Amino acid sequence: MPNTIANINTLNTWFKKHPRVLVALSGGVDSCLMAYMARRELGKQNAVAVISNSASLKNKDLSDARQFADRYDIELIEIDANEINDKNYRANPVNRCYFCKTNLYQTMQELAQNAYPDYVIINGNNHDDLGDYRPGMQAADEFKVYSPLLECKINKDSIRHMSKHFNLSVWDKPASPCLSSRFPYGEAISAAKLLMVEKAEDYLNTNGFDEVRVRYINGMASLEVPKNEINTLQSMFTAEFKKQITDMGFTDAGIDEEGLVSGKLNRNIQTK
Template identity: 40%
Template sequence: MSAPPRERLSDVLAGIGPLAVAVSGGVDSLTLAAMAHHVLGGDGALMVHAASPAVPHEATSRVRAQAAGAGWSLRVVEAGEFADPNYRANPVNRCFFCKTNLYGTIRNVTDRPMVSGANLNDLGEYRPGLDAAREHGVRHPYIEAGFDKSAVRALARELRLGAVADLPAAPCLSSRVETGIRIEPEILGFIHTVETLVGTALGGPPEPGRAVRCRVRAAGIVVELDPLSLAALDGDARDALAARIRSCNPAGLPDAPVRFLAYRTGSAFLTGVSA
């Protein structure tokens, strides 16, 4: 009879020993950090969070709050990806360069084994960041223990992490920029502003099923929403939001109509475009 999921994860973490957790501020990495702290103690688990224009400030604040409340050992660093021209060019494998900079920075902070919050669901998607992880010897305890996203959320509830368990998926802001459009901090700030604006218009706390993505495309701005959110915005609400969004456009973005469409995972990636 196989061991329960939490026991399997505990065994994986204990087998690694003192480690460093890459903590982005989402449900996966925060839950892994909490579990690593539980299994290995304050001296055994070092949490490393990279602050960046591509990371919403709410995520950084969430990591700091969790660390302070639980007594985690935390280092907040600048990963330096914005100094990397390969990352800024936004090729289809941009995540490879992002994670290469992240793991290189963590390695400069500590010589401990590094772990990430990747889970089984990530294996079914295009994730060039996993290639960077492999090159840096990063381990994925959830994958080793057989955890998918639902199992991670269940563990977050078991660990009493409160609202963390229900955080909607939130990849970095650069994932909203169409392949080949240069990554600029001003554009990422605009994306965050739009998603906050639309989320506020929808009302209520974010839930796991909610998706709000502001896509910056060569042809204009697209706001992608989950089916329930898309249906909740009637024509007048969309027109009002579109006008507010256009008023926020930073220099360099096309003054094109704002479209509201159904959410599609990874729709900003254009395969076959290298830069």
């Protein structure tokens, strides 16, 4: 069991050394915890959450972020990092996340320079992220974005324990990476394709599957749910169910029998 109180104290000490912050909010548990703790430790005026309402963010995550900010009295600013207009991002290379985060942090940096000159930018990267391929971290380094959870060596399990300790509404929210992560590297990304994926995942959600991924594979929808829910999805996967998904623009739809694996499309990346 993580030492929740010790982790909270460690983070509070970190915030005391950084008394004004802009929090890059995604609607997920990591960044929500950062926004909550910053607001709690520094006060509302000194802890401002910023979310990019762009094509790669699910509407559900935007709604979750708005509700979270309202519930915990956190100032929330909505921007549009407009990464979809970056040809490097749209080309979807293996370091796509670098270009996405570059657009985000550049837009946040401009906001800081214009309205919050004494504030530092922070994100929700945690210690577990060091074990995955995360090119967005390079962009964070280049824009001098801080990662308190990572710096304090706090992992995902500890984050959930702290969030539950504070009774945060998102403490058990499933991970929800940006929509562009559903595309194999090299498959061009467009706003229309992102919307197709979002609609398909929403359809699975409305049918009782909370944690899902819909991968866009050569125009086909590859449906992922947790391994223990595959049989349920198979029993529901009628011709009409499939048609609901293909009518969204996919050429075909099928179930990935391996089940949901976060970061599955990173498997073939060779890193040093």
